Amino acid sequence: MTYAKHSTIYLKDYTAPAYLIDKVALDISIHAGFAQVTARLEVRRNPAAGSSAAAPLVLNGEELTLERIAIDGAVLASDAYTYADERLTIAAVPQSFVLETCVHIEPDKNTQLSGLYRSADGYFTQCEAEGFRRITFYPDRPDVMAKFVCTVRADKTQFPVLLANGNPIAQGEEEGGRHWATWEDPFAKPAYLFACVAAKLDMLEDHYITRSGRRVRCAVYVEPGKLDQCAHAMAAIKKSMKWDEDVFGLEMDLDHYMIVAVGDFNMGAMENKGLNIFNTKYVLARPDTATDTDYQNIDRVVAHEYFHNWTGNRVTCRDWFQLSLKEGLTVFRDQQFGMDVHSAGVTRIQEVRGLRAAQFPEDAGPMAHPIRPASYAEINNFYTATVYEKGAEIIRMIHTLIGAQAFRRGMDLYFQRHDGQAVTCEDFVAAMQDASGMDLTQFKRWYNQAGTPKLVVSSRYDSASKRYTLGVEQVFPATAYEDRMANDGLPQARGPYHLPLVVSLLNEQGQELPLRLVGESAAQGTQRTLQLREARQEFVFEDIASQPVPSLLRGFSAPVVLDYPYSEQELTHLMAFDADAVNRWEAGQRLACSILLRGVEIIQKASNDEWIPAGYVEAIRHLLASAFVPGGDPALVAEALQLPSETYLGEQMEVIDPDAIHAARLALRQHLARALRQPLEEAYHNLACAEAYSPEGEQAGKRALRNACLGYLAELDAKDAEEMVSSHFEQAGNMTDTMAALSAIANLDVPARHVILDSFYAKWKHEALVVDKWLQVQATSRLPHTTADVSALMGHEAFDIRNPNKVYSLVRAFCGANPKHFHAADGSGYRLAANVMLQLDPLNPQVASRIARCFDRWKKFDATRQAHAREQLERVYHQAGLSSDLSEVLGKALGY
Structure with a gap:
């Protein structure tokens, strides 16, 4: 398959759509090997566009076979339109009219997972950002908002569940064992929020009573046999609905709210109006298959997609440059939700760590852009940490500057002004400014300037005054x-x-x-x-x-x-006394970072100088003890025990030395394990929990700290570590504890490693999400044969290059979370990644481009590594027929 290279699109060139669509009636008939899509669009010229009466109607369409086209019932002759370069152009159309098209598509061959595609249990859609054009001809842009009615038809035995946006209005059966269902969405929406499903799925149903007394049906649809893993997702739906009512006064506006989980999905989840499509990893959970982190992620992702119902659906983006308008705001809302329902301090620390790990390097790399970029070649490449996480930080700054009450007034004003509209970032800031009275003109620079600013702070104290x-x-x-x-x-x-x-x-x-x-x-x-x-x-x-x-x-x-x-003394003081959880954690991170960077220098010089101060060890001892005093927070201590990551340490260096960084970090972990063996062992044993499993609250915090202690103790003598980790694995009563053992043993070159990895796979090979964890721990192992192991696992029955979750768990985990091996001096890690990109690009360009992003910082390494990286980047970039997704990322990485 070859792809058309997309030209660069600029924000400055935005023009209103020449035509608007008021109503859409879709009929999607699914058959063996193909689907027939009939679309009836009520079209009118846009009076606000200023276009002439002679302006042609231009619709997007990709991989569509046109079977019929008519205006107001009259079939168009072939010379009345053209279909080329993924655009259907009709030269002469009335002021208002009904356009009917019928197209043939082949969703079974759709490996891009964009538009309508086949997965194991049926047919699903993903239309953001530009997938709807792969279903039917349409002005596929977010500022064209229409009311949709959709009829889905399919074989009743194979695909008994037929869903679309909104509320069901009719259903029936037809000849040949087929059936149909019609759904109507009463709210106008852009095409990217369209969704439909035809599948064999199990369903968990419940109801939520809104604050106004309306009864909303809540449903979670999953692959057959997985109903016992849905309860947490359902609880998260209802928890999110109540939180949004309590905090923002926003109520569910449909009679039906549905989540459908699918195993083949490029993203985490999608907020389609009333019919959210989710990656299974953010729906399915059971104590023996999901970790505490999985449970929390489900809470947050379910909340995020539900909160989009207002911040993204009821008020949406005028154009894709405004993507952070909905994503940054909704991430902020799900962060606030997370802080309210989980530990506020731990939640915020995790967000800060994630921002520094992904977004700060993005700001410093070839893909740097503000939260509202001025241009793009492929919009799929701008679903980034900058747009999402930095976008949320910018909303958080407004909240901090104007205060919670004024922020709430601003949100109310935003919805009052713009409900049912496609708007810009300026519209949001204007609502906040008008509600608070604070001039936010200068603040808007955050939307247009790229990079992470540095605050250079100095202090002086005058004792006399x-x-x-x-x-x-x-x-x-x-x-x-x-x-x-x-x-x-x-x-x-x-x-x-x-x-x-x-x-x-x-x-x-x-x-x-x-x-x-x-x-x-x-x-x-x-x-x-x-x-x-x-x-x-x-x-x-x-x-x-x-x-x-x-x-x-x-x-x-x-x-x-x-x-x-x-000074180190000041940082130790903050570690001990700062009441702000983030800064207490930050003090420890700064202290560890300075020690580790000093260790890197000493290792590079092959010196035997001591570089781990005794005061730091005592500070960690004090920190560990603080978990057991009245009011102590084991979850916070667990976060504080995590040393800065190898990637973060690399960002602090002029030239990254992955081998020295890895050696210094490992040496500090081993030193702490030896020096603090007794308190670590005591904490490990004292934190054991005999209660029935709960993924939340105090129990989860104790588990986090206990498993952090296990991780340190696994750095001791290999035989002792093998025994302890093996025992932990055998006694684990939940997946959180099991994965702590599996992660530890994956880094140990001991006989039990293969026994535990093999037994884990044998037990869980029929649970796809659990197998993903098995792939990931091997991909992130520090052992010297890891690159070869990853290559071998790509041929394992557990791996499928067409499934994004498998690629992310094995290949992206290796490239993005194993810097020692991805940045190997011999270039083997780079070759592996390049080979995968070449395999993936014809199948799924979005996933291929995400692998490519792991090369963003290649120019920060030494000359030898740079030469290897450039060789592989050039090899892929000059491949014939490369997608626009991958070519844009590689071109920017190479500086073209």
């Missing part, structure tokens, strides 16, 4: 985005951001001091939100009795790099 001064400078590292925009004739100005810097000052006893800025008559609490607007600013606090330790950027109040010269 008892004044403490914080100086803050905003620094803007150059990014690849500015170069691309300059080449396109769109130079990007860089100016200071408007951002919140949340601070507190701690005295020698760890107490927070009252904060009074110069000019204020009285202190206004012990925590302050300082508003930065200038390139350089100073903030002077009065009545500070002694030199304090500053707690800066509390709660990670802005997505920036904080540069402050903390």
Whole structure:
């Protein structure tokens, strides 16, 4: 299969659609090997477009065979239209009319999993961003919103479940053992939110009573035999519905809300109006098949897609440049939900860790872009950490700046103004500004400027005047985005951001001091939100009795790099006393990072100098003990015991040395294990839980810390580690504990490794999601033969290159989460990834391009690794017929 290279699309070139669609009637008839789709569109010229009466009607269409086309019932002659370059163009059309088309499609051959496609249990759809054009001819853009009625037809025995958006209005049977069902969505929506399903599925049903007293049917559809793994997803639906009512006053607006789980899916889930299609990994859970993290992810993803019902569906994007309008806002909403229903501190720490691991490197790499990019070649490549996670941080900053009450007023105003519309990021910011009275003009730079700003903070204390001064400078590292925009004739100005810097000052006893800025008559609490607007600013606090330790950027109040010269003593003080969970964790991360980078230098020099300070070991001992005092939080301690990742450490270096980083990090883990063996063993045994399994609350926190202790103890003598991990595996009563053992044994070159891996697979080989975990622990192993193991596993019966979950679990896990082996000095990791990309691109370009993103930072490595990486990138880039998805990512990586 070959692909048309897409030209670059620019935000500045946006024009309103020449034609609007008021109503759509679809008839999708599924047969063996093909489907016939009849579409009836009520079309009218858009009075707001300013187009002439002679403007042609242009519809998108991809891999469609046109069988019939008519306007107002009259079949068009072949010379009345053209179908070329994935566009159907009709030169002369009336002011308003009904367009009817009938097309033939082949969903069984649709390996891209975009549009209508076949999976094991039936037929499913994925239309975001531009999949609807693979179903029928349509102006496939988000600012064309129509009301849909859809009839689905299929064999009744093979596909007894027929679903589409909205509410069911009719059903029946027809000849040949077939049946049909018609669904109507009462709300206008863009085509990317269309969905339908024809499949053999089991269904779990429940109901939710809204705050206004409406009864909403909730249904979860899964592959046959999986009903016992649906209860948590159903509970998450109802929990999300109540939370959105309580916090934002938003109520479910349909009579039916459905989730359908499918094993073949490119994304995590999709918010189609009333009919969400989910990857099975975010629906199915049972204590023996899913970990605590899986359960929490299900909570969050179910919430995210449900929250889209308003922030994405009822109010949607005008164009794809505005993608963060719905995604950043909805991620923020699901983050707030997560903080409310789980540990707020742990949830926020996990978000910050994820942002630094994925989004900060993206800002510094070849794909750098603001949350609203000025151009793209392939929109599928912009479902990024920047659009989602950084987009959420920008919404969070508005929330911090204007306060929770004003933010809620802003949300109410946003829906009041724009319900049923396709709008822009400016529309959202305007609602927040008008509701709060705060001028957010400068704040909008966050939408247009790329890169992670650095806050360089200095301090000075004057004991005579008892004044403490914080100086803050905003620094803007150059990014690849500015170069691309300059080449396109769109130079990007860089100016200071408007951002919140949340601070507190701690005295020698760890107490927070009252904060009074110069000019204020009285202190206004012990925590302050300082508003930065200038390139350089100073903030002077009065009545500070002694030199304090500053707690800066509390709660990670802005997505920036904080540069402050903390001493090791100050960081230890913050680890012990800071009341802000994020900053207490951050102090430990900063301390560990400085120690590890010092260790990297020593290892590079082949020196035997000591580099692990005794004070750090004692700080970790104190941290571990804090989990057992009254009010202690084992989940928070478990997070704090995680050392900075190898990828994060690499980002702190001018030239990344993956071998030295891995050696330093392993050496520190082993040193801590030896030095703290007794308290680690005591904690491990004291945290054992005999209660019936629950994935939430205190029990999950204890499990997290116990398994963190196991991970450290597994770094001890190989024989002792083998015995302990084997025992843990045998006694595990849930998948969380089982996976802790499996992850540990995968890194040990001991006889039990093969026994445990083999027994695990034998037991779970019929559970696809559990097999994915088995693939992932092997892909991320530190053992020297891992690259060869990954290559061999690609030929294993458990692996299917057409299934995105398998590719992500094995190949992307290897490329993205195993830097030691992916960045091997001999180039073997790069060759493996390139070979997979070449295999994948003709099958599923979206998945292939996600593998390619693992090369984003290849230029930060030494010359030998760069040469190997360039060789493989060039090899793939110059492959004939490369997709636009993959060519855009590789072209930017190579600097073309």
